Amino acid sequence: MNKDTKQPEKNTIEVNWDDYLKAYYEKPQSVKSWSGYDLKEIYTPKDRTEENYEKDVADAGTYPFTRGIHKNMFRGRYWTKREVIGIGSPADTHKRVRYLVEHGGSGLNTIADVTYEMGLDADHPWAVNEVGLTGVNITSIRDMETLTKDIPLDKVSWSVITASTAASVSMAQYVSVAENNGFDLTKLRGSIQNDPIHFRYCGFRPACPLDLSIKLGSDVMEFCTRRLPKWYYTTVNMYDLREQGITAPQEVAFGFGIAMCYIDELIRRGLDIDEFAPRFTFYVSCHIDIFEEVAKIRAARRMWARLIKEKYGAKDPKSMQFRFAVHTAGCSLVPQQPLNNIVRIAYEGLAAVLGGVQSLHCCSYDEPMCLPTEKAHLQALRTQQILAYETGITNVADPLGGSYYVEGLTDKIEEDSLKIMEQVEELGGMEEAIRTEWLDRQFEAEAVDRQKELDSGEKLVVGVNIFTSEPEKTTPLGVQRVPEQSAVEQVEDVKKLKRTRNMDKLKDAIKRLRDDAEEGKNVIPAMVEATKAFGTTGELLGTVRQVFVYSYDPMEIIESPF
Amino acid sequence: MAKERKIKILVTKVGLDGHDRGAKVVSSLLKEAGMEVIYLGMYQTPEAIIKAAIDEDVDVIGISYLSGEHLIFTPKIVEEMKKNDLDDVLLIAGGTFPVEDIPVMKEMGIDEVFGAGSLTEPIIQYIREHVREKR
Numbered sequence: 001m002n003k004d005t006k007q008p009e010k011n012t013i014e015v016n017w018d019d020y021l022k023a024y025y026e027k028p029q030s031v032k033s034w035s036g037y038d039l040k041e042i043y044t045p046k047d048r049t050e051e052n053y054e055k056d057v058a059d060a061g062t063y064p065f066t067r068g069i070h071k072n073m074f075r076g077r078y079w080t081k082r083e084v085i086g087i088g089s090p091a092d093t094h095k096r097v098r099y100l101v102e103h104g105g106s107g108l109n110t111i112a113d114v115t116y117e118m119g120l121d122a123d124h125p126w127a128v129n130e131v132g133l134t135g136v137n138i139t140s141i142r143d144m145e146t147l148t149k150d151i152p153l154d155k156v157s158w159s160v161i162t163a164s165t166a167a168s169v170s171m172a173q174y175v176s177v178a179e180n181n182g183f184d185l186t187k188l189r190g191s192i193q194n195d196p197i198h199f200r201y202c203g204f205r206p207a208c209p210l211d212l213s214i215k216l217g218s219d220v221m222e223f224c225t226r227r228l229p230k231w232y233y234t235t236v237n238m239y240d241l242r243e244q245g246i247t248a249p250q251e252v253a254f255g256f257g258i259a260m261c262y263i264d265e266l267i268r269r270g271l272d273i274d275e276f277a278p279r280f281t282f283y284v285s286c287h288i289d290i291f292e293e294v295a296k297i298r299a300a301r302r303m304w305a306r307l308i309k310e311k312y313g314a315k316d317p318k319s320m321q322f323r324f325a326v327h328t329a330g331c332s333l334v335p336q337q338p339l340n341n342i343v344r345i346a347y348e349g350l351a352a353v354l355g356g357v358q359s360l361h362c363c364s365y366d367e368p369m370c371l372p373t374e375k376a377h378l379q380a381l382r383t384q385q386i387l388a389y390e391t392g393i394t395n396v397a398d399p400l401g402g403s404y405y406v407e408g409l410t411d412k413i414e415e416d417s418l419k420i421m422e423q424v425e426e427l428g429g430m431e432e433a434i435r436t437e438w439l440d441r442q443f444e445a446e447a448v449d450r451q452k453e454l455d456s457g458e459k460l461v462v463g464v465n466i467f468t469s470e471p472e473k474t475t476p477l478g479v480q481r482v483p484e485q486s487a488v489e490q491v492e493d494v495k496k497l498k499r500t501r502n503m504d505k506l507k508d509a510i511k512r513l514r515d516d517a518e519e520g521k522n523v524i525p526a527m528v529e530a531t532k533a534f535g536t537t538g539e540l541l542g543t544v545r546q547v548f549v550y551s552y553d554p555m556e557i558i559e560s561p562f
Numbered sequence: 563m564a565k566e567r568k569i570k571i572l573v574t575k576v577g578l579d580g581h582d583r584g585a586k587v588v589s590s591l592l593k594e595a596g597m598e599v600i601y602l603g604m605y606q607t608p609e610a611i612i613k614a615a616i617d618e619d620v621d622v623i624g625i626s627y628l629s630g631e632h633l634i635f636t637p638k639i640v641e642e643m644k645k646n647d648l649d650d651v652l653l654i655a656g657g658t659f660p661v662e663d664i665p666v667m668k669e670m671g672i673d674e675v676f677g678a679g680s681l682t683e684p685i686i687q688y689i690r691e692h693v694r695e696k697r
Contacts, residue, residue, distance in 0.1 A: 203579065370630065
């Protein structure tokens with residue numbers, strides 16, 4: 001057939017060429033950063049007033065650590081590739097842990113579900129519906145054994161994400177299993193989130209009354225300071241605060257305010273700042289505005305160094321180093337056109353690495369739909385591996401240091417965060433700001449503003465208020481469901497354990513726990529003993545709660561069996 | 563002519579999930595749009611939600627989900643509504659769930675679903691248009 005005689009195909013896609021021309025000439029409508037800073041069109045040496053490099057910036061590895069906590073940063077060691085895992089039963093979660101390690105995950109990271117964070121046993125009437133939906137419930141030492149089965153706890157670095165007052169029990173359960181299996185506690189490496197104060201703002205207020213939060217949070221810290229020298233015993237969670245909708249400088253200021261509540265308590269207990277501050281870590285958000293996030297991290301490092309040295313009188317440089325993990329911003333992800341999330345996460349992970357992160361969780365693209373499927377989880381890990389092995393960004397420490405813009409923004413965020421911290425001080429400190437619900441009001445107002453920015457188009461999100469398309473009918477890599485059977489079996493196991501354990505032995509252990517709590521002692525050793533006697537999460541926490549004159553059961557249904 | 567009664571909506575979480583940013587933001591913005599909003603808060607049971615809906619005589623119930631609990635609690639809430647003859651109350655849901663579940667939730671009895679990444683105007687518009695149909 002002669003090509004020339006072929007009829008041209010009819011165009012089936014209608015294009016509006018006026019819109020095309022508009023798009024061709026289009027320029028950004030906003031020149032503000034994500035947190036609302038008015039930005040100049042270019043930053044020059046004039047924007048850096050009286051810079052004192054040695055004093056305010058300094059090389060990586062040198063106080064005030066603005067450019068990083070290690071001299072050579074990633075040349076010494078990559079960040080820990082640590083994807084959060086928590087699904088269904090301890091056995092289901094254990095399986096996913098092994099899967100990601102097998103594919104190159106370098107840090108283990110398991111997260112509690114809502115029932116465990118609330119301090120409820122799997123068989124609690126409020127828990128049975130929701131066990132394993134968003135993480136894993138560890139009711140007894142048996143569950144912790146299943147979760148950690150055949151994993152060399154003296155070799156791996158395990159991040160235990162239990163944040164509420166239940167973190168005290170988590171720590172006791174982890175230590176119990178380690179001891180029962182003959183592991184040397186001084187070799188355990190990892191972290192526990194253990195930041196009950198912040199968890200008030202994540203829906204766990206009944207489990208996290210302020211006094212009990214400070215008491216149990218600090219007990220874990222004190223215990224680990226003395227017994228687990230390689231363990232990072234708190235990860236002050238700035239990430240969850242940011243997810244409430246606040247800005248970058250608020251994230252730093254509020255996070256530091258909460259960290260100071262614990263520091264003040266540990267000092268009241270007679271610990272020296274240099275004894276414990278090196279084990280403080282932070283969980284930081286990386287949102288979508290790359291430069292602002294890097295500047296925020298750099299500002300946080302400088303602020304932390306100065307706070308710990310100048311306010312608390314630390315002498316050990318390790319105390320002054322702001323160590324942090326990053327969770328890419330879940331709230332920046334949307335279900336519309338979900339594969340775009342992979343790109344958002346990659347940019348956010350990029351910001352984390354440019355900021356000198358120690359440990360990274362990249363969200364999976366299906367975060368705004370369901371728990372990660374195996375494929376989505378792997379893809380998130382691969383995002384980290386592409387950053388590490390392909391992009392070359394690991395070659396040089398603090399590659400954005402010296403940028404007129406980034407240095408300027410670092411100064412600006414520091415200035416604003418310090419102002420907010422001063423404001424909190426004027427309110428009577430963070431504890432007071434929490435008690436008076438000042439902090440709640442900040443979160444609520446900011447969250448409404450973020451939605452209004454989306455509604456008005458002041459902030460653009462592809463698929464939400466620009467370049468929208470027909471809603472998807474399916475999730476590209478499938479949907480992760482939590483096997484119903486897992487929860488049923490776990491609940492049955494707990495009931496069986498409660499029927500068959502030696503009650504006399506347990507009662508003795510619970511009595512010691514109650515006595516220690518009443519005498520104001522650190523309760524973690526007694527919690528370890530009670531855990532080994534098959535005491536459960538709800539029982540251990542309930543016993544301590546009663547001493548503090550709270551209901552045994554945070555949901556106020558169950559009475560103490562002791 | 564008597565002044566038209568404000569649309570009254572009950573916004574709530576159900577179960578233990580504490581992700582309440584969305585529910586609170588929606589509550590504030592519906593209030594700004596002139597509706598009367600009762601925010602019931604966290605740790606609610608289906609029974610407690612429906613009791614509050616009856617006591618407050620609301621036109622709309624808005625449930626906020628996140629932790630995969632939507633398929634567990636939706637049938638229980640719908641059942642409670644039926645038991646109490648609340649067939650003239652609009653039931654809407656928001657939050658985080660797989661798109662595959664949206665037709666399932668509607669099948670179960672939810673009138674409309676507004677997932678994460680929704681804008682406010684379509685929610686307001688939907689409520690205004692459909693409240694009248696139901697009543």
